[in-house]
Amino acid sequence: MESSAGKKSSENASSQEVSAPEGAKTFTLEVLRIIKDAQQQHGLRHGDYQRYRGYCSRRIGRLRKVLKLPQCDKRHYKKKDVVLAHLQGVRSDVRFLHIPLMLAERAWAYAMQLRQEANTEPRKKFHLIGKLRKACVYALQLQELANAEACDARTRAVENLKRAQLVYQNLGEALPEEEQSLYRTKVDELTPSIRYCAYNIGEGASMDDLLELRAQGLLENLESLASQVKSQSSEALQTTEWRGRKILVRPEKVRLFLLSIQDLDKSIEKAKTFQAKIEILETIIMDCKDAITAIKDEIKQDPKLRASAAGGQVVGIHFLLSYLTYIRLMRTLERNMLLVKQAKANLEDSSANEGGGKKVRPQDMTRLYEIILQNVTELQQLTGMEEDKEYQNEIGALNTTFRAFRCYYIAQTLVALKRWREAVALYERSTKYASEALTSAPEAYTEELRQLINTIEGCKYPAHAYSVLEDDPADEAGALPERAQKSSKPLYERLSEYKEDASLHTKNPNVFRLTPEMQPIPCKPLFFDLALNFVQFPSLEDKIDSPGKKQPAGISGFVKGFLGWGGTSK
Numbered sequence: 001m002e003s004s005a006g007k008k009s010s011e012n013a014s015s016q017e018v019s020a021p022e023g024a025k026t027f028t029l030e031v032l033r034i035i036k037d038a039q040q041q042h043g044l045r046h047g048d049y050q051r052y053r054g055y056c057s058r059r060i061g062r063l064r065k066v067l068k069l070p071q072c073d074k075r076h077y078k079k080k081d082v083v084l085a086h087l088q089g090v091r092s093d094v095r096f097l098h099i100p101l102m103l104a105e106r107a108w109a110y111a112m113q114l115r116q117e118a119n120t121e122p123r124k125k126f127h128l129i130g131k132l133r134k135a136c137v138y139a140l141q142l143q144e145l146a147n148a149e150a151c152d153a154r155t156r157a158v159e160n161l162k163r164a165q166l167v168y169q170n171l172g173e174a175l176p177e178e179e180q181s182l183y184r185t186k187v188d189e190l191t192p193s194i195r196y197c198a199y200n201i202g203e204g205a206s207m208d209d210l211l212e213l214r215a216q217g218l219l220e221n222l223e224s225l226a227s228q229v230k231s232q233s234s235e236a237l238q239t240t241e242w243r244g245r246k247i248l249v250r251p252e253k254v255r256l257f258l259l260s261i262q263d264l265d266k267s268i269e270k271a272k273t274f275q276a277k278i279e280i281l282e283t284i285i286m287d288c289k290d291a292i293t294a295i296k297d298e299i300k301q302d303p304k305l306r307a308s309a310a311g312g313q314v315v316g317i318h319f320l321l322s323y324l325t326y327i328r329l330m331r332t333l334e335r336n337m338l339l340v341k342q343a344k345a346n347l348e349d350s351s352a353n354e355g356g357g358k359k360v361r362p363q364d365m366t367r368l369y370e371i372i373l374q375n376v377t378e379l380q381q382l383t384g385m386e387e388d389k390e391y392q393n394e395i396g397a398l399n400t401t402f403r404a405f406r407c408y409y410i411a412q413t414l415v416a417l418k419r420w421r422e423a424v425a426l427y428e429r430s431t432k433y434a435s436e437a438l439t440s441a442p443e444a445y446t447e448e449l450r451q452l453i454n455t456i457e458g459c460k461y462p463a464h465a466y467s468v469l470e471d472d473p474a475d476e477a478g479a480l481p482e483r484a485q486k487s488s489k490p491l492y493e494r495l496s497e498y499k500e501d502a503s504l505h506t507k508n509p510n511v512f513r514l515t516p517e518m519q520p521i522p523c524k525p526l527f528f529d530l531a532l533n534f535v536q537f538p539s540l541e542d543k544i545d546s547p548g549k550k551q552p553a554g555i556s557g558f559v560k561g562f563l564g565w566g567g568t569s570k
Helices: 002-014 031-041 049-066 098-117 124-146 161-174 177-201 203-215 218-235 252-260 264-270 274-301 303-310 316-352 362-380 389-416 420-438 443-471 481-485 555-563
Strands: 239-242 245-248
Touching (some): 031 098, 049 098, 098 124, 239 316, 245 316, 252 274, 252 316, 274 316, 362 389, 389 420, 420 443
Antiparallel strands (some): 239 245
């Protein structure tokens, strides 16, 4: 009854009205990865089939809602299966294939739940068989859709459960090394079941089944599909080449990044504004940083790679890291050059329309070129490129080019500060760098360097003239009136000089300093007797009365004793 119901449902599904195919798309459905991830995340890690069945039901409901393929409204129910037309129309989507896959998983999960409950309730075995039959119907429906031309070779390789181990084994060998472990695990899981079946039906029967599979051409089909997958994997940038050296690309993030930048230059050319181009480059730079992080994580996890990095050995993955760093720095340099062009355009607009918009100062341009020179310095220090003379010459030419532009804008900054001598010196240095860079710089900067030399020729001579006038005190007032007005000397200190000082006509003229300045005066000298401790003084004992020495009696003592009031000594 279930099989007949499945046939009726497929007939009804084939008779549904679906939009006619207008464009052909190719879809990839990684069945094993999808169901393994779902099972591990939603209950089967702990054997909870009921929780997994509930997840499948919710997933099917979300898919039907997003893909606009509902089976019921508020009152009625009408069965709608996924048919081939859904994969070929304008609204074609790989998620249509997820619906029969989740239906089969839900029926299988329900069957496994009933098998656990059948230990105490034997009648549930009949319900279990019905759910397994329904899972088989949905699996056959998925097989029919997967065999269509809308699916790639990797999706069409799954025939049925009986041939699963053979398919997984050959498909795993055809895939990249990072994805083979999942298929090997599945092959190991199927081995005990196959041995049990061989025991029940006989050893020879299983060999006959294998020979039958070979006779049916399954292995030949798998070989052709494996070769197709391998060619697709090689097209997906398994290796890349830089500076005449081929590099193996193993991390998937790196492969996807290298594929994404193949048409980057065309996308930048199509962008109309500087800001749009800058946003494209910033997105690529962030993706490049993620790819670099993936490589660094792989190096940290491998002790051999860490040891080679510590010993200064440049192996393939280290060279790949240098290549990605080179891409990041070059794209950053390109982004900064776009910022320079945008700033130059704003500078021209602000000079044409005074007071309109934010004015760009020469200091801002100087800062941009300093950042660019930092990028160039990092390019010169890339690991593994120290001995490459051709590479170092190319980066050295870029360094000289950007130094010329930086010196020019520093000179412009000094001109604004009226520091004429330093400005003239930096104009000369900028001309020197620009002349050196013209011989080896890339063609993209040649015209800009020539324009820079011509611009410097027009700016250098006025700056030199102002520096000469600055040295002449007689003409200082006429040539530089603003500088004379900014003098801090009071009038009484410059009476011998004639200067037009407008501050003398104000309420606070700078005539005399009322508070005199502090002047240094000599302080009281201090002497330190350092020889005092080493001086030997003469003995004065003969001049000092000792306590035991008897003093000679004088006339006063005679009078005291005679009159009797002197007292007795005790």
